[in-house]
Amino acid sequence: MTIPSADLTTDPPQHGVLMRLRHVNRTFQMGEVAVVALADFTLDVYRGELLVLLGPSGSGKTTILNIMGGLDHPTSGEVWYGDEDLAKATPKQLTRYRRESVGFVFQFYNLVPTLTARENVMVATELSREPISVEESLGLVGLGERLDHFPAQLSGGEQQRVAIARALAKNPELLLCDEPTGALDFETGKRALRLLVDVTRKLGKTVLVITHNTAIAEVADRVVHLRSGNMVSLEVNATPKPPEEILW
């Protein structure tokens, strides 16, 4: 089922709205030319949903994620998180927002190479006011043992699990994952996806996953299709598949 996005935003959300994006534009000035990375993007993100952003390379997925995560300002438009418009927030406010409300998972995990798995999670817990304990969050991702290994001594899947544990440890409302399975093989990727699904279903977090892999979209509650900075369609998935059943 495909519903035009404009209609959906007027629909009352079932679980309440976590974030509202309104007419968000982002252009990059590259010398003479202006690259439009995102054009008039409007979307409500619901609490506790698993949302997938699907689109080819260069379609503006990371741009949206950066704006939602408070890493980047939109050129115009509004980005409401509760009653705070991130588009107008000061750098200080954005830092606090990122510290308290968002967790990031990156395609290349972005672990600090000179810190052990445990310490990489501590990087997040030390900042947070009510963190999940390091052991607990590493337990959640199933990495109970190799706590004192350095990233270079871990496999890609293990590193990604540490990265997810790090994002979870702060106990944030919103988890933003940029191609979390992009660097993983099929099986490991599925395991990481399972983790993210569990985070949504069991912990009630809102999870946004970026991918260009259509198969992954099948696990989502909703899928936003992007092309060249425009939302092409928004698809509601009444019966998301468990990650174990998908194929790619």
Place this chain on the structure above:
Amino acid sequence: MSVLDRKLLREVRGSRWLLLAIISIVGVGVMMFVYMRSAYFNLSRARDQYYVQGRMADFWIDVKKVPVSDLKAVAELPGVSEIRSRIQFMATVDLEDVAEPLNGLVLSLPDRQQPVINDIVLRQGGYFSDRRAEEVIVNDTFARKHHIHPGDWINLVLNNRRQELYVVGTAISCEYVYLVSAGVFVPDPEHFGVFYLKHSYAEEVFDMSGAASQIVGILAPEVREHPQALLDQAERVLEPYGVLNKFARRDQPSNRFLSDEIHGIGTFATILPIMFLAVAALVLNVFISRLVEQQRTVIGTLKAIGYGDRALLTHYLKYGLAVGLCGGLAGWLGGYLMANWVTSMYKNFFEFPDLNNIVYPGTYIAALGISLLCALIGSLRGARLAIRLQPAEAMRARPPGVAGAVFLERIGWFWRRLSFGWRMVLRLVIRNRLRTAVGIFAAAMGAGLLVCAFMLSSAMQFLMHFQYDLVNRADVDLSLRDDHSGLALAEARQLPAVDAAEPLLAVGGTFWHGPYQRKGAITGLSQNAKLTIPRDTAGDPLSVPPLGLMISHKLADLLHAQVGDTITFRPSRGLQQWLEVPVTKIADEYIGLSTYADIDYLSHLLGEEFAVSGVQLKTNPKPTEQAALNAELKRLPAVQAVNRREDVIHNLKANYIDVQKIFITILVLFAGVIFFGSILNAALIGLAERRREAATLLVLGYSRWQVGGLFLRESMLVTLCGTLCGLPLGYLLTWSISLAYDTEMFRFPLVLSAGTLANTVGLAVLFGLLAHLGVQRSIHKLDWLDALNVKE
């Protein structure tokens, strides 16, 4: 410990060699600061205490002979707090186990000990007793050099009579902290000493009962700073008694040398540490900027996680602070040890009752503060780059470097001739502008230091050569007690071992020209003199004009006199008439305010047919001949002082040149630290950035030495450019030092020899190669598979 601090510690440990290179530069800077300041305070503290303890005089006036009863007029001059009169004469010392006659200065002291002006500090034995009149207290260093102990008897020729004296003690005095005889620059305790006699005994042997030949005094605090007017007044009062010389404490030779040294080290204590810390700050800047660049993704991630600007700023500043702290602590230790050593070296030149190395907390704290500050400044730019990094930007794949052609590529004919290696090196050097500039700056500082060190050493050798090979060529210089006629010369020619003898007439006095006046001396030489040949700074012989005076540039400046002007000279001995003399020649000279005239002309001016105050001898070096000459000289009452060229040169070498060599070696090592640290830092950073490139070349079949060669080319290019810039810099540095030492006594020659340039460039290359060994080691350890897999 916070987890970011753990990251810091691990990374510091990981790049310890690189950081060590920077730390050593900081450390040397701090060490110089600590040891020079400590030496400065040690010396000035010892001086000030000693001057109080020994009641150091504010002025000295030498007269021919003045009745003590007539000194009341001087004591009552407003501004004079207290005076002491004493008897002062030169004497010849005849020691049994020393072949040659030695020179001595005899001073009288009260028969009973009391705290007089210019008091002595006893080191061995005691003060005069009542048991005998002929007791003597000997200058301590002289006594030690010649194994003279209390209870010994020594022979002095006093007032033309040989006297046997009983040694009661040895002593030092604040007046002779730096014990030099007239006209010599370095103490020679083996050949010159001070001898203190009972005042009553001195009155008797010198026929001075109720009279004195020197007045020393202490001034009221308000005139102490500007004593000249008062000294002039005193001179007028003492006019009838023949004032031979007068000077304030500022011009007293011992105090002058000591204070110049203190002032000099105080100046160096600022300039040299600044040079090092500036280099360290710049090198650190390169390091931290590179670190931040390398950790782009980590910084972006930390920002995404919620770390604020302040946390990141402190995190990266801490790298610098770690360097500053380590460098500071290492510098403390090195500075303390060095200060100990330098202070003990000073004991060879300066005689103090106690000269010790003390820890000055203020200096140590300031040193650490400065090193931390310099480290902070050095890391500020890098740390600010970290906060300015936009997180979204930081995590994007790094924009491919500006790969545009460098300007040199536009010069086609030049570029086409270059091998691929040189093209690569040139592109890198030009693109990494900051790093190249820092490398050049550091090499320039290092080279400047080397040039300066070598030039200082050349200057000393040049002066020695100039003075003792070119100007003064006599083997033995005899100063006579009074002016003599030509007969003395004839007698000197009869002495054993003498091949040739030439007369010399030195007349001390005051030059006047309009409102300007200056104390000095005229040296009269015969027209065909071969043993003293005045020369200009180029080393060319100057012929003494048959009429009039040849004066030095320095004196001409001081008197505002030009060739053709007539100046007035008033000799301080003899009839003391006012003589009008024309200036017929002005010459450049290195030492003193030397003024020359024809000896016949000068004799006539003084109203004599032919006068001689000294004789210069060319002698036969045969030991038997020399022994005969020495024996004869010891017996001659007319001889006041004997200076042998061999002894003077030996003493200069042993006491001065050798110490200077050690200091120059240390300076060279310090310069090496700059070269080494900066080159290693730049090359290791370059290697870290281009690991993948290096690995690719290895895969293509280049050997590790060849790959190393590319890095070597790059650092050599930068080092040599910097060294070339450093050559004029070193010259400037030496020039500014020469200005500081350009006193009336001494002119500092700037000698830039080809050897200096070659040594500097050679050492720069050597240090570059040494640093490259460290880089080559890293290249040999490079795991190329790993390097090819790195994600960047």
